[in-house]
Amino acid sequence: MVDDQLSRVFAALADPTRRDMVARLAGGDATVGELADPYDVSVQAVSKHIKVLTGAGLVTRRKDAQRRPCHLEAEVFDLMTKWIERYRRQAEERYARLDAVLAEMGGNEQPTDNQTFEQGAAS
Amino acid sequence: MVDDQLSRVFAALADPTRRDMVARLAGGDATVGELADPYDVSVQAVSKHIKVLTGAGLVTRRKDAQRRPCHLEAEVFDLMTKWIERYRRQAEERYARLDAVLAEMGGNEQPTDNQTFEQGAAS
DNA sequence: TCCCTTTTCAACCATACGGTTGACAAAGGT
DNA sequence: ACCTTTGTCAACCGTATGGTTGAAAAGGGA
Numbered sequence A, B: 001m002v003d004d005q006l007s008r009v010f011a012a013l014a015d016p017t018r019r020d021m022v023a024r025l026a027g028g029d030a031t032v033g034e035l036a037d038p039y040d041v042s043v044q045a046v047s048k049h050i051k052v053l054t055g056a057g058l059v060t061r062r063k064d065a066q067r068r069p070c071h072l073e074a075e076v077f078d079l080m081t082k083w084i085e086r087y088r089r090q091a092e093e094r095y096a097r098l099d100a101v102l103a104e105m106g107g108n109e110q111p112t113d114n115q116t117f118e119q120g121a122a123s
Numbered sequence C: 001t002c003c004c005t006t007t008t009c010a011a012c013c014a015t016a017c018g019g020t021t022g023a024c025a026a027a028g029g030t
Numbered sequence D: 001a002c003c004t005t006t007g008t009c010a011a012c013c014g015t016a017t018g019g020t021t022g023a024a025a026a027g028g029g030a
Helices: A001-011 A016-026 A033-035 A041-054 A072-103 B001-015 B016-026 B032-034 B043-053 B076-106
Strands: A058-061 A070-072 B059-060 B071-072
Touching: A001 A016, A001 A041, A001 A072, A001 B001, A001 B016, A016 A033, A016 A041, A016 A070, A016 B059, A033 A041, A033 B076, A041 A058, A041 B076, A058 B043, A072 B016, A072 B076, B001 B076, B016 B032, B016 B043, B016 B059, B016 B071, B032 B043
Parallel strands: none
Antiparallel strands: A058 A070, B059 B071
């Protein structure tokens, strides 16, 4: 289930327009109309984008008369950074181990094609 | 054009199967066949996934007889974390400023609907 | 009340995506 | 030489995605 949200968050940010909207929301809440302004697409299209972002948990809506301003939920970023950091670290540790092995044997032994492969569970 | 790679990286990681493959590659290089093993999809499908990952710069291929082992390029992660951290920080600073303002005025002034909006350029 | 603003819903269209099967190239093993 | 292993290319299929237009709901202002 966390997996599903991760997928939605990554998918949401895969679109440049949506990334741009997130960037603008980082500077302050905004309504759909305001968000639509800079792009030359319909307001309906922007509404759909916002729906994707809220579906990913990146945006919440407030209610203010007819307006429904969008608010960025920055904590969701942690989901991604945690996933990323986990595997970045794992890859780095693997390199460190490899370097150690290479240093250990003075230099002539052929390095056995590194098939470590500890079957990392994917979140 | 950095933008385009960012899009490709996010899109690549939006798929759970691809995320799982990245997780496995963090533990060591692997061939398409080895990667395909755990899933019950065709080798061709996995080949396509790998193509997406290489297109995003997340994976490079070595050449070893008939085999073409996949290697994880973990540096690409930085692209994402940089983008993420930038806007997370911006959002946090905005909160800090808001809190300061709220503290400043003793408590009764109505907070003017915060429309800061410094038009953050989106990478 | 009537109208204007803001937003969403519904239907539609073109394209992209993830999967399949079938054929074939490339490199070794025997 | 022959066969096996490994991987990719090509064509196809169903569904999702991002966009459009048109209609309508929700709320406030005159």
